[in-house]
Amino acid sequence: MATGTEPPTRHRAATGVRSAGRASVAARHLRTDRWWLSPAATAAGLLAFVAYSTWRAFANADYYAAPYVSPFYSPCLAENCVPMRGGPNWEVFGSWWGLSPALLILVFPLGFRLTCYYYRKAYYRGFWASPPACAVAEPHRTYTGETRLPLVLQNLHRYFFYAALPVAGILTYDTVLTFRNADYAWGHAGLGTLLFLVNIALIWAYTLSCHSCRHIVGGRLRHFSKHPVRYRLWTWTGRLNARHMLLAWSSLISVALCDLYVYLLATGTFDDPRFF
Amino acid sequence: MSTYDARFRIWRGDADGGELTDYTVEVHDGEVVLDVVHRLQATQTPDLAVRWNCKAGKCGSCSAEINGRPRLLCMTRMSVFARDEVITVTPMRAFPVVRDLVTDVSFNYAKALEIPAFVPPAELGPGEYRMRQEDVERSQEFRKCIECFLCQDTCHVVRDHEENKEAFAGPRFLMRIAELDMHPLDAAEAAGTDRRRTAQEEHGLGYCNITKCCTEVCPESIRITDNALIPLKERVVDRKYDPLVWLGNTIRRRKT
Numbered sequence: 001m002a003t004g005t006e007p008p009t010r011h012r013a014a015t016g017v018r019s020a021g022r023a024s025v026a027a028r029h030l031r032t033d034r035w036w037l038s039p040a041a042t043a044a045g046l047l048a049f050v051a052y053s054t055w056r057a058f059a060n061a062d063y064y065a066a067p068y069v070s071p072f073y074s075p076c077l078a079e080n081c082v083p084m085r086g087g088p089n090w091e092v093f094g095s096w097w098g099l100s101p102a103l104l105i106l107v108f109p110l111g112f113r114l115t116c117y118y119y120r121k122a123y124y125r126g127f128w129a130s131p132p133a134c135a136v137a138e139p140h141r142t143y144t145g146e147t148r149l150p151l152v153l154q155n156l157h158r159y160f161f162y163a164a165l166p167v168a169g170i171l172t173y174d175t176v177l178t179f180r181n182a183d184y185a186w187g188h189a190g191l192g193t194l195l196f197l198v199n200i201a202l203i204w205a206y207t208l209s210c211h212s213c214r215h216i217v218g219g220r221l222r223h224f225s226k227h228p229v230r231y232r233l234w235t236w237t238g239r240l241n242a243r244h245m246l247l248a249w250s251s252l253i254s255v256a257l258c259d260l261y262v263y264l265l266a267t268g269t270f271d272d273p274r275f276f
Numbered sequence: 277m278s279t280y281d282a283r284f285r286i287w288r289g290d291a292d293g294g295e296l297t298d299y300t301v302e303v304h305d306g307e308v309v310l311d312v313v314h315r316l317q318a319t320q321t322p323d324l325a326v327r328w329n330c331k332a333g334k335c336g337s338c339s340a341e342i343n344g345r346p347r348l349l350c351m352t353r354m355s356v357f358a359r360d361e362v363i364t365v366t367p368m369r370a371f372p373v374v375r376d377l378v379t380d381v382s383f384n385y386a387k388a389l390e391i392p393a394f395v396p397p398a399e400l401g402p403g404e405y406r407m408r409q410e411d412v413e414r415s416q417e418f419r420k421c422i423e424c425f426l427c428q429d430t431c432h433v434v435r436d437h438e439e440n441k442e443a444f445a446g447p448r449f450l451m452r453i454a455e456l457d458m459h460p461l462d463a464a465e466a467a468g469t470d471r472r473r474t475a476q477e478e479h480g481l482g483y484c485n486i487t488k489c490c491t492e493v494c495p496e497s498i499r500i501t502d503n504a505l506i507p508l509k510e511r512v513v514d515r516k517y518d519p520l521v522w523l524g525n526t527i528r529r530r531k532t
Contacts, residue, residue, distance in 0.1 A: 016436035021291050021372035023379075030344030030364050117506050121487045131432040134489035135344055135369075143437045147482035155517040158510070211502070215510035223460055225408035241502065 017137050028137035035133035043126035046119075049252055053106070056259055060100035065265035065272075067180040068192045071199065072259050075170050077104045085184050086177060088170055108167050112160035117211045118248045120154060158212040168200075168207050175200040181274065190272040192261055199258045202251035209240035209247050277305050280359050282312065286324070287366040290375045296364065303354050309365065310338055310349035313377070325376035333495055336424030340377050341366045346426040346493045349377075370428065370435040383434075384425050387445045390479070391452050392471070395464040411460040418455040418504055420496045421448065427490035427500060433483045444480035447490035447500050453479060454504040457511060472515040475508055484509070 014020065017028065029035075056063075056072050063070035064082045073081070075088035078097035083089060093104060113119050124130045131138040146154050175196040181188040207213070218234025221227055240247070264270040282303045285296040301316050310328055317324050329335040331350045338349040343357075343364050357363055371379040397405075428446040429435065445453075456462050457471040464471055475481045486509075490500045498504075514521045 015438055017369040019438040022369055023287050023367045023373040024289065024293050025287065025296070025366060025369065030341065030366065032343045032361075032364075033345075117486050120485065124485050124487050130485065131436065131487060131489065134430050134492050135341065135346055135435070138432055138436045140436075143433060143440065143483070145433060145483035145485050147480075151485075152482065155509075155513050158513060158518065211506045212510060215507060219507050219510060220514060222411070222458065223408075224410040231410055 029135055035136055039126040039132050042122045049256060052256055057102040057106055058100050062263045062266035065262050066182045067177050068262045069174050070259040070262040071171055071255050072102045074174050075105060076101045108163040112164040115154050115157035115160055118245050161210050161212040164207050168203050171203055172200050189276055190274040192272050195258055195261055199254040202254045205240055206247040206251040208237055209244045213237055214241050279304050283362045285362055285364045288376050291373055307354050308350055309342055309352045313349060325378045327378045334422055336422035339368055339424045339426050341368060346430045348424060348495050351495055368429040381425050383441060384428055387449045391449055392464060392469050394456055394462055395467045397461050397463045405461055407460050414458045415455045417498055418451050420498055422496060424495060426493045430489040430493045440483060444483045450481055450508060451500050451504040454508040472511045476512045481508060481512060
C-alpha cells in the first residue's frame with residue numbers, strides 16, 4: 001500500500017528538502033523521536049535566566065550582604081554602588097552614571113556567553129530554529145549564516161574571552177572575601193562561601209574550556225612538538241572543552257544561585273548558616 | 277534465534293516523483309537495516325535500488341535516512357527499534373535522487389575538487405617526510421572520514437537551502453581544509469595558497485553556524501565541529517578579524 005507524498009506545488013517555489021530533483025517527501029521531517037524536547041528545554045532555560053538576570057540587573061538593590069557581593073554587581077564601577085568594605089568598589093565611572101551599576105559590567109560576561117560557540121548552537125536551535133534539530137527543516141526562506149552583519153560579529157568571541165579573564169579574576173577576589181564574617185573578620189566561612197567557591201570553580205572551568213582559549217593556548221600552532229608547554233595546555237583545555245556545554249549550563253546556574261543567595265540574605269529572607 | 281515481522285515504509289521513486297511504500301518483512305536477531313532491505317530485494321521487490329558495499333561501516337556507501345535521521349543502513353541495528361514500530365527509510369534528502377534509496381552525491385565530488393590538495397614541502401623528497409605524532413594527530417582524526425556524506429546531508433546550510441550549494445563546501449570539505457591547514461608538512465602557504473582566507477571567502481566557512489548536526493550524525497564519531505570547524509573559524513579570525521594578530525604579524529615581518 002502506498003502513502004501519497006507528491007511534492008507540494010502551492011504557495012512558493014519548492015526549496016530545501018522539497019527542491020526539484022530530491023526525493024519527493026512532503027513532510028518537512030520524518031523524525032519519530034522527541035527532537036523538539038532539547039531545543040524547547042534549551043529555550044526555556046535560557047529564557048528563565050534572561051528574565052531573572054534582567055530583573056536583578058535593573059533592580060539596583062539587594063546585591064550586597066556582608067561579606068558577599070552578587071556576581072552580577074562585581075566589580076561595581078559607579079559611585080552609586082553600595083560601599084563594600086574591602087570589596088570591588090572601583091568608581092571609574094564616577095557619579096554621572098545613574099542606572100544600575102550591574103549594567104556596566106554585565107555587558108562583558110553577556111558578550112562572552114552570547115558569542116560562545118556552545119550558546120550559539122543553543123540559541124540558533126532553540127530560538128531561531130536554524131535548524132530546530134538535525135534533519136528537521138528550518139522555516140526560513142534564506143540563510144546566510146555568519147557571513148554578514150550582525151552575525152559576522154560572532155567572530156569577536158575571543159575579545160570577550162580576553163575581557164572574561166579579569167572578570168573571573170575579580171569574582172575570585174570576591175570569593176576570597178567570603179572567608180570573612182559579617183563583621184569583616186577573616187578566617188570564617190558560611191554556606192555562602194561554599195556556594196561562591198563552587199561558582200568560581202565553574203566560572204573558571206567554563207572560561208578556560210572556551211574554544212577561543214583552546215585556540216589561543218595552542219590550537220593555532222602547527223607544530224606542537226616545538227611548543228611542549230603550550231601543547232600540554234592545549235591538551236588540558238581540550239579536555240575541559242569536551243565538557244563546554246555542561247560547564248556553560250552549570251556556571252550559568254551557579255552564578256544565578258549566588259546572586260539569589262545574596263538577594264535572600266540582603267532582604268533578610270534567609271540567614272547565612274556559618275560553618276566556623 | 278527469534279524472528280518477527282517488521283513494518284517498513286521505504287521511499288520508492290526517482291527524480292520525477294515517488295512515494296513511501298509499505299512493506300512487512302521478516303527480521304532475525306542481530307540484523308541491521310541493510311539486511312532487511314536485502315531481504316526485501318530477495319523476497320518482495322527485486323528492483324529496489326540501494327547503494328551498498330562493505331556492510332561494515334567503512335565504505336560509506338549505504339547512507340540514507342532512517343526514521344528521518346541520517347544514518348548508515350549497515351550500522352543501524354534493528355534492535356534499536358521497537359518491534360511494533362514502523363521504520364521509515366528514505367534516501368538522503370539533501371541530494372538529488374537517482375532511484376529509490378540511491379542519491380546523486382556528485383555535489384560532494386565537485387566540492388572535493390575545489391579544495392587545493394596537500395602541497396609537498398619543497399625541501400623534502402619522497403620518503404623523507406618525518407612527523408611527530410603530536411603534530412599529526414589532529415589531522416589523523418579527520419582522516420577517519422569514510423565519506424559517507426551524512427554530514428553534508430544533515431547540514432541545514434545546503435539541506436534547507438539549495439541555493440547555498442554553490443557557495444558552501446559543507447562540513448566534510450571544511451574539515452578537509454582544517455586537516456590540511458593543521459598538517460605539519462603542508463606547504464600551501466609558501467606556495468601562495470592561504471587556506472584560511474579561502475576557507476572563509478571561497479568555501480563558505482562563514483555559513484556554518486556550528487549547530488553540530490554534522491558531529492551528531494558522523495558514524496566515525498569525528499568531532500567535526502569542535503575539532504575542525506571551530507578551530508578553522510578561529511584560524512580565520514586570526515587572519516581576518518583580529519587586529520592584534522595582524523599587528524603582531526606585521527611587526528614580525530618587518531623585523532625579519
